[in-house]
Amino acid sequence: MPALTLLLPERRRFAGQPLAPDIGKALARADRLPDGETGERAQLLRHFGLLPRGWPMAAITRQHDAGDAHLHQWLRADPAHVRPDINGARVLAIGELGLEPQEAQALLRPLQPVFGDAGFQLSAPTPARWYLALPLEAKLPEFSPPEAVLGDDLLTHLPQGPEGRRWRALLNEAQVILHNHPVNQARAAAGKPTVNSLCFWGAGRLPDHVRSAASGVSSGDVELLSLAKLAGLDPPREGAQLFDLRRLRQWPDVEARLRPGLAELGHDELQLDFADGARWSLRSGQRWRLWRSAMATLA
Structure with a gap:
């Protein structure tokens, strides 16, 4: 495990931005590692191992938020803001809509009977993260992760198949309730984004084990911090x-x-890990590779 690994977004996020000469030289002389799988999920799985294998992020963050994830299977049902356009309904925000706790609870109240009649308990330990508690044996369709849904047409990410039909109906009923809710009317009048849809994702049960070769994590991201806590990295220890x-x-x-x-490299390794799978390994001895021309851009 490198002494320090920087988790970075896809390189396209920095398109057109030049590298400073010293950084361009360092990357040109570094070792380019084999590309990993693309996507934030694959990026985090390079550093965390889950048993059983899977990506039940709803249960993982529920344990962080409420400490009761072992009781059920979980599904995130995060508040979302969708804008209808000529091609469908574009998802502009998921989770972080600036809701106050009392607004979130008021929005939940008329939704809870809808999901309760289907056998699911809806709750929101934080305004940005809403959860459905499901029976442990519940069968679910495939749900798209938020990073795939955000900015895209909601209709292309609705769950499919026989199980998906039920969830499409639940979402449609929830959207009708949210559209007419007084909280949303007040938020619209104040120029704030309304909660007019939900984003279902992250289904599964709490993993039996979460492991990592790292000794500590520095992040403001609740998904990563939740993984770190389950892996015993909270508080951070000395090491990678x-x-x-x-x-x-x-x-x-x-x-x-x-x-x-x-x-501060010394004899240690620093690694760059981009969400598109590109990776570089940097060590102090690489500075003698003087024959390599400096990189101008990440591409």
Whole structure:
């Protein structure tokens, strides 16, 4: 495990942004590792092992938020803002809509009987993360992750198949209730995004084991922090560290965090792990590769 691994977004997020000369030289002289699988899920799975295998993020974050995830199978039903357009319904926000706790609870009240009649309990321990408690044996369709849904047409991500039909009906009923809710009317009048849909994702049961070769994680992302807690990395220990920069969109901000790591390399390794699967390994001895021309851009 590298002494420090920087988790980064897809390289396209930095398209057109040049590398500073010193960083361009360091990356040109570094070892380019074999590309990994693309996507944030695959990126985190490079650093965390779950048993049984899967990605039950609803149960993982539920344990972080409420500590009761072992009781049920879980599904996230996060609040979402959708804007109808000529081609369908574009998803503009999921989860973080700036809801106050009292707004979230008021929105939940008329929705709870709808899901309760279907055998599912709806709750929101935080305004941004809503959960459905499901029977442990419940069979579910495939749900798209938020990173695939956000910015795209909601209709192309509705669950399919016989099981999906039930969830499409539940979503439609929830949308009707939300559309007419006084909280949304007040938010629209105040120029705030309304909660006019839900995003179902992350289904599954709490893993039996979560392991990582890292000793600590630095992040503001609840999914990553929840994984770290289950892996015993909270609080962080001395040793290999994961540093989460996936929300950055300006390359100079990445370089500002990269330079201190390069300056303190010694005999250790620093690794860059991009969400598109690209990876670099940097070591102090690579500075003697003077024949390699500096990189101008990440591409």
